[in-house]
Amino acid sequence: MLIIDAHLDLAWNALQWERDLTLSAYTIRTQEAKLTGPGRGRGTVA
Numbered sequence: 001m002l003i004i005d006a007h008l009d010l011a012w013n014a015l016q017w018e019r020d021l022t023l024s025a026y027t028i029r030t031q032e033a034k035l036t037g038p039g040r041g042r043g044t045v046a
Helices: 008-016 025-032
Strands: none
């Protein structure tokens, strides 16, 4: 599947933090809950 995103912030999150933006924000936060670093486990958009 090819997803094209014109929103730089979403694309950057997907690339930099290896986030799967096809998942819900709740799922991403749950997966990142034990990770350290700024913004981990606090994603609000997916």
